Ligand SMILES: Nc1ncnc2c1ncn2[C@@H]1O[C@H](COP(=O)(O)OP(=O)(O)OP(=O)(O)O)[C@@H](O)[C@H]1O
């Protein structure tokens with residue numbers, strides 16, 4: 001597998017929302033939502049990645065930024 005992580009120093013995401021943000025329009029109530037995203041990016045990303053045998057998840061705490069990681073099978 002290939003594994004890639006993208007980390008930020010943004011507002012972070014409370015653990016109670018870690019599943020919900022990967023659902024369509026499953027935003028976190030508060031500032032991030034006001035920014036006006038489509039609410040689709042993570043759900044589409046997870047569908048693409050799982051369809052190819054990979055996984056996509058987040059590790060994050062409020063105030064501590066977020067780290068999104070995905071895996072994909074390496075070409076054989
Ligand atoms: N890096 C991040 N830091 C904090 N919250 C995030 C982050 N990325 C996503 N979120 C939260 O997860 C929600 C869903 O994210 P998602 O990327 O699916 O949609 P979006 O960012 O609203 O729109 P877009 O489809 O334009 O990316 C966001 O609305 C936001 O509440």
Ligand SMILES: [Mg+2]
Nearest residue numbers: 037039041042
């Ligand atoms: Mg987004």
